[in-house]
Every structure is written in structure tokens, then in C-alpha cells.
Amino acid sequence: MATNYDYEEAPANYDETHRQDLGYDPNFVPDSVKSFVGHLYRHIREKNVYEIHQMYEISFQTLSDRLFKDTPWPSVDAVAHYVDNDQVFCLLYREMWFRHLYARLSPTLKQRIDSWDNYCSLFQVVLHRVVNMQLPNQWLWDMVDEFVYQFQSFCQYRAKMKNKSEQEIALLRQYDQAWNVYGVLNYLQAFVEKSNIMQILEQEKEGLEQFTATDGYDYSGGSNVLKVLGYFSMVGLLRVHCLLGDYQTGLKCLLPIDISQQGVYTSVIGSHITTIYHYGFANLMLRRYVEAIREFNKILLYIYKTKQFHQKSPQYEQILKKNEQMYALLAICLSLCPQVKLVEETVNSQLREKYGEKMARMQRYDDEAFAIYDELFSYACPKFITPSAPSFEEPLVNYNQDAYRLQLKLFLYEVKQQQLLSGVRTFLKVYSTISLGKLANYMEVDEPTLRTILLTYKHKTHAVDSDGKIISNADVDFYIDDDMIHVVESKPVKRYGDYFLRQVVKLEGVINDMDRIKLE
Amino acid sequence: MGRETPKQQQQQQQQVSYTVEQLVAVNPYNPDILPDLENYVNEQVSSQTYSLDANLCLLRLYQFEPERMSTQIVARILVKALMAMPAPDFSLCLFLIPERLQMEEQFKTLIVLSHYLETGRFRQFWDEAAKSRHIVEAVPGFEQAIQTYAIHVLSLTYQKIPRPVLAEAINIEGLSLDKFLEHQAANSGWILEKGHGRGQLIILPRNEFNHPELKKSAADSVPLEHITRIFPILG
Numbered sequence: 001m002a003t004n005y006d007y008e009e010a011p012a013n014y015d016e017t018h019r020q021d022l023g024y025d026p027n028f029v030p031d032s033v034k035s036f037v038g039h040l041y042r043h044i045r046e047k048n049v050y051e052i053h054q055m056y057e058i059s060f061q062t063l064s065d066r067l068f069k070d071t072p073w074p075s076v077d078a079v080a081h082y083v084d085n086d087q088v089f090c091l092l093y094r095e096m097w098f099r100h101l102y103a104r105l106s107p108t109l110k111q112r113i114d115s116w117d118n119y120c121s122l123f124q125v126v127l128h129r130v131v132n133m134q135l136p137n138q139w140l141w142d143m144v145d146e147f148v149y150q151f152q153s154f155c156q157y158r159a160k161m162k163n164k165s166e167q168e169i170a171l172l173r174q175y176d177q178a179w180n181v182y183g184v185l186n187y188l189q190a191f192v193e194k195s196n197i198m199q200i201l202e203q204e205k206e207g208l209e210q211f212t213a214t215d216g217y218d219y220s221g222g223s224n225v226l227k228v229l230g231y232f233s234m235v236g237l238l239r240v241h242c243l244l245g246d247y248q249t250g251l252k253c254l255l256p257i258d259i260s261q262q263g264v265y266t267s268v269i270g271s272h273i274t275t276i277y278h279y280g281f282a283n284l285m286l287r288r289y290v291e292a293i294r295e296f297n298k299i300l301l302y303i304y305k306t307k308q309f310h311q312k313s314p315q316y317e318q319i320l321k322k323n324e325q326m327y328a329l330l331a332i333c334l335s336l337c338p339q340v341k342l343v344e345e346t347v348n349s350q351l352r353e354k355y356g357e358k359m360a361r362m363q364r365y366d367d368e369a370f371a372i373y374d375e376l377f378s379y380a381c382p383k384f385i386t387p388s389a390p391s392f393e394e395p396l397v398n399y400n401q402d403a404y405r406l407q408l409k410l411f412l413y414e415v416k417q418q419q420l421l422s423g424v425r426t427f428l429k430v431y432s433t434i435s436l437g438k439l440a441n442y443m444e445v446d447e448p449t450l451r452t453i454l455l456t457y458k459h460k461t462h463a464v465d466s467d468g469k470i471i472s473n474a475d476v477d478f479y480i481d482d483d484m485i486h487v488v489e490s491k492p493v494k495r496y497g498d499y500f501l502r503q504v505v506k507l508e509g510v511i512n513d514m515d516r517i518k519l520e
Numbered sequence: 521m522g523r524e525t526p527k528q529q530q531q532q533q534q535q536v537s538y539t540v541e542q543l544v545a546v547n548p549y550n551p552d553i554l555p556d557l558e559n560y561v562n563e564q565v566s567s568q569t570y571s572l573d574a575n576l577c578l579l580r581l582y583q584f585e586p587e588r589m590s591t592q593i594v595a596r597i598l599v600k601a602l603m604a605m606p607a608p609d610f611s612l613c614l615f616l617i618p619e620r621l622q623m624e625e626q627f628k629t630l631i632v633l634s635h636y637l638e639t640g641r642f643r644q645f646w647d648e649a650a651k652s653r654h655i656v657e658a659v660p661g662f663e664q665a666i667q668t669y670a671i672h673v674l675s676l677t678y679q680k681i682p683r684p685v686l687a688e689a690i691n692i693e694g695l696s697l698d699k700f701l702e703h704q705a706a707n708s709g710w711i712l713e714k715g716h717g718r719g720q721l722i723i724l725p726r727n728e729f730n731h732p733e734l735k736k737s738a739a740d741s742v743p744l745e746h747i748t749r750i751f752p753i754l755g
Contacts, residue, residue, distance in 0.1 A: 181584050185549035244583065245615035249548075249576055285615070287608050387584050406619045410611065417638050448643075451685060455640025458676040462729065464607045470676075472729060479730040480678045482721055488732040501746055508753045 026075035030067055033074055034082050036060070037093065041083040044092075044133055049217065053136035061314050064100055072101050088131070091122040099146050102153070109168050112154055116178040119147055123187050126226055127194050134224050137216060141268040144232040147184070148239050154179040155243075155385035159400035169392060181387035185240060188233040195230025198256045216264045231257075231264050235271060238278050243385045245407055247282035251466070254279060259295070269306070270315050273299065273322045280329060281382065285411070288463050289337035290473045296330045300347045324354075328380040331355035332373065335362040336418060337461070337473050338425070365419040373415050377408055418460055420453050428476045428487050436483045454480065544577045554581050558593050561600075568661045570600055572609050579616040591621065596659065598630045602637065603665035606672060610634045626655055642670055642689040667691070676729040680713070683720040 036059055043051040064073075076094045083089045098115040101107055107115070122143075125131060158172065158179075177183060192198065203209040216228040234253055241250030257265055259279060266272045276299040283292040303323050310316050330351060334343070343351065351359075358376070362369045384403035390396075423443060427434070440450040461474035477488045540560045543553050557578035564570055575597045582589040594617060601609035614622065614631070621627060629652050636645035645666070649656050656662045670689040674681055687693050692700050701722065704710040711723035728735040 182549055182551065189549060244580065246576055246580055246612075247615070248572065248612050249580075252573070286612070388586050402619065407615060409619070410614055414611070417635070452640040452642075455673050455677055456638070458729070459606060459638065459640060459673050462606070462676055468607070470606070470729070477729075477732065479732070480681070482680045482682060498746070501750060504750050504753060508750075 024071040027078045029074045029078050032063055037079045037082050041089050047134045049134050049136055056139050070104055073097050088125055094118045095122060109171050113175045113178040115150060127190055131223050131225050137267050140228045141232050141271045144236045148236050151179050151184045152243055152383055152385055156400050159386055160398045161390050161396040162398045188236045191230045191233035195226045197230035201256050212263050215267050235275050242278045242282055242382050247285045251282050277322055277326060284333055289333045293333045293339060293342050296326050297343050297347055300326055301344050304346055325380040327351055327354050328376040331359050332376050335359050338475050340475055363422050365422050377411055421457050424453055424457050425476055428478055432487050434485050540574055544574045548577045561593050561596055564600060565596055565659050579613060583616055595626055599659045602634055603662055605637055605669040646691040675724050678724055679730050680721045680723050686722055
């Protein structure tokens, strides 16, 4: 698959002067790169997963920082003969090549299309040939993550039709299969199906399979690539569905993964965060606020405790960004659905620091409040996409914001419907019983209106969970007897059962570790 | 070509819907199943069944290929979603429908209807629904579904509810309401009580939402599955 990186054809958005200054020669291969690809190739052939991981995580980054700060790596044609022209290695190298390009530079349309072709070739190999490799989970996760990211980036790029050149439009029309939404979804789905990952996870529960226990690695001489790609593709599908606005299906795709447990998804921090971020966001849009709060709380605490260990990692910035976004989402959830005991102390103090004042204003439900909901949602939401190709006939406009605007509008609509609930809550906290007439008076509405407000409160605080059951999210609840309101304070119970289970497992781990220590 | 018996027709229908559900589960990202999904919507309407997953799948396909979208089908999906309340299905569908389509008259009406139901404004809902008979009467079972939802919300809220409040919420009055109440008393555990000079009171069945003392302390119960994880340790 000889590729011609013909930069002469690059459209206007590629920095011409930049390129000329650096004099990038795609065919020049520095010695350190020769050595890098040579070693990496050998390690992959010998299945030395640890070494592969070190080279992938650390050496690649170091070389990128030192030699390729703002240029691409040498072309695959130039390095091919240092790796026996191995087809699979070349596909893997190109995947890293494009990922580096997207991270440091701005890809041209042609490059986007070429990257899609590369993914197709690489995925075809994994899906249809027997691949005898073991790759680190980090790498396999990055592949899926980057695949979805480039799809999202392409949709955003394609939707900005206004300033597109003739060339670009011609290319877009010609290569209409590139980053086609059907293609993207079907590849992810194919990985899930061909890897049989759903059955593997099911059978693991009955002890008939080993997957999570080995972190997905295959210790019987086989390959982990298809299985783990299948596993991470479930997270990929969740992400794509969130980008499309289909939260229900997204959560369904994630169902085989039990997020109340450690799993392969927690073996890579990027995967852990992406999974919970999208899971929480989807639950927020499904109005399952308590579920979202619980998961955000857990992950934010986890990040707080472990982020110091990732300071040198290339994912560090992303980790911090997602951390901030999830605090914003948590602030939204707690403003819509106040809960007393669901948030850990550390997380709570961080939350107060970042959003304490804003949360107080959000609960006033005035115009300023809506502006803050808007601001936080816009900051924290995924980059929604319009998956359909543009109609090239109509006048060329930018429609890349359409998807986001729709989700925001519907979200604020929901917030508006909950406007009066905050007022009711305040009164219910003060009284143990109060007549409808009196409360209507205090709230300056008539009795029929008050009845509708109370019904709204009940409806909005009693969500329908994934099994169709009704669960109450209300921190303050009530019932009506004819025309008397009786207030019920819900007492949150500490979850001792889970706590003890965790401690039992932890202690066992400590005892096992101690047994392994051989005293000299 | 003999005429099919109703039983045979029903069996065929069951076969078709079985296949559609399978398609949605196994091969959802496939433009070829669009006509099947559209037929399935019409089938849901006529046979008073419902499948959120299949409808979301169709709305997604419409999103991928807007030229193939049928506004009539979308409207029917939304009406069915409305009937699924208190589940948030209506919102879930709206997330997938382009904004400019939502500005069209019939969709604006449906959104208003949803708004009234979400905010407990049943009187306004029934008034508006009466004005939009062409939309809502196209889907059999609509009235009953909304009445079921109304009763659900009332059951979350009231231990005892005055007759006029109930009547307004379910849009039944007079003799029809008497009959309805008798039926509920006989089959669903409702108790009809004379109020203190202000008319009839209806006692709704006890549940954990209108009778907080019934609330099981589920917070501390641990599913058996979690306990099985420490069986190896317990030995």
C-alpha cells in the first residue's frame, strides 16, 4: 500500500510556511528511529509485551518530543525495510504515525482519508486473519479511542462547509466512504461480534473462561488483540452513540461490562475515565441523576488519589480535562437532584471549591441560573456530531454546531421544567405537615397550580431505572391526604454491606501478598 | 389464494416482529433494514405493542440518511413514546430528531403535550389533545396509556385523592367515572370513601411512595452475586 504524501496538494488550512521552514523530508530516517522500529518489530514478533509497552508509552513519546515536535514521523515507506517490510507492522506504524499527526499538527483532508484507509486495512487484518500478537492494553485502547476521535474530528471538519475549497469538496464527494458513520459503527460492532467478547464475559462469571483475571492477555500462546479490541469496542460504541445523542443504546452497548467491578476497562486509565464519563453523561440525559452522581463520585475520588502517578504520561492533560468536566457534570446533577450522602468528603470539598457558588445560583432557577446550566453543560458535554454527509447542492454553511445546539436546547428544556421544584423543596424542609391551601398561599399560586407542582415534583424525583422500576431520588419526600401534605424526611442509610465486602477482599489481598514474601 | 385466518395472520405478524427485533439486536447499523423498521412502527401502532430499541434504531438511520425520513413515521414514534410515560422515551426520541423538524406544527403540538404531562398539567393536556384529535386518534390505546400514567403519578403522590382532582387527571366524569371507580375498586384495590361534605374521596392502593413506612431499606441489602465473589476467601 504505497502512499503518496503529496503535500503539494494540501489545502489552505495546512500551514505552508511552517512546512517550508522545517524542511520535513518524509524519507529521512534518523538512526534513533531505525533502532526504535527495529526493536519494536522484534519485540512484537517475540511477544515481549512489557518491552512493547515501554517502547510504545515511553520511547515513542521521547523521540516525538525530541525529533518530531511539530513534524510527522518518517513515512512508512522509509522505515519499511528496517522491519522486513512486514505488512502488519507497517499498518501499526502508520496508525501511530497518524495519531502523532493529529496530536501535533492539523491533518489535511487527504490525510484524514488515508488514515481511514489505514484503519480499514488494519482492522481487516485483525478481523479476518489469524493475528499472532500480544499487544499492551494501552495500545489497543488507544487504537479504538483514536478511531472514534478521528471519526468525531472528521464529522466536525466536514460540517464546516462554508470555507471549503473546490478541491476539498471534490475529494469529499469522491471519497464518500471515508469515515462514513455506517463504516465506523460496523467496524466496532464487528470487533464485538468476532471476538465473542460478550460470551467470554458471561462465561467468565461461571468460571469457564479467564479474561479479566489475566487483564485480557492470553497466556496459552494465543493473541489478545481481537478479544481486547472487541472489549474496548463496547466502550467505543458507547462513545459513538453519545456523540449521536442516542444515550439509551449507548448504555446498552456497555451493559456486558460490570462497572461496579474492576475489569479490563480499568487496566488503562484512559479507558476507565472515558467509560465512566460517558456512562455518567448518558445517565444524566436519561434523568437518572443518582446513578450519575454515584459514578462520578467514584471516579473523581479515584483520579484524585492516582493522578500523581500519571504526571509523566502523555494522557495526563486529557485526564485533567476530563476531571474538570466531570466536576461540572456533578455540579449539574447535584443542582437538579440534591443528595446529601452520595458524595465523598474529598470530592465534595473539591466540588465546593470549583462550583460552590455556581451551584447556589443554579438552584435559584432564575435567568442567571439557566445561563450557568448552559455554561457548564457546554463546557462538559461530548462533542456531538451530525453523522450525515452534507448536501453539496445547498448553499454551503457551517452546520457543525447543530447537533450540540439540539442537545443543549433539550437539556435546558428539562431544567426549565424543574424550575418550580426548588421552591417546593425549601418549604417541604421546613414543615412536617401543611395544608395545600396554606402552602399555595406561601408560594403565591392557586391550589390547582400547587397540585400540578407537587405532581411534577413526584414525577421528576422518581426516575425509571434500566429495569423499568421506579426509584425515588427525592431527598425530601411527601404524600398528600386529601388536602394535607405530610412531609417525609428520607434517612440515607450507610452501605455497610458493600464496605465490608471490599474490606474482606482487600484483607485477603494483603494476606496473599504477605505469604509471597520469602524471608531470607 | 385462500384467505388467511386471523390466527395465521397473527402468527405471521409475530414472525415478522421476531425478525425485526433480531435485526435490531444483531445488525442495527444497516441501511437496508429501514423499511422493515418503518413497517414495524406501523405494526406497533395497530397491534398496540411497543419497542423503544427498534424505534431508536430507526431514528438513528433517519439521522444517517435524512432524505429517507418519513415525518409521519416519526410522529407515530413520538406518540408511542408519549404513551410509555413515565419512562423518558419521548425525550430520548427528541434527542435524535433534527431541530428544524421539531419546529413543524405537528411536532410542536406533541412537544407541548409532552410538556403538560411532564409537569402534571392534565387538564391542559386533555384540552390540547382534544384539539389535536387527528394526531392522537391515529394511535389506538393512546387515551388509556395516558390515563395509566396519570394514575401512576397520582399514586406516587396521594394516599387519598378528592374525586374532582382524579376526574380531571384521567378525563373521565359523571357516570363513566362511577363505572371506572367501581372497576378499580373491584380489581385494583381502590377504596371509595365519602368525604367530609366536600364530595367523594378515593383511597389509592398503598405503595412505598405514598406510604413511606412501606419503604424497604434497600440501601443496605447486598445482592447475592456480590457475596459469591468472596466465597473463595471464606473457604
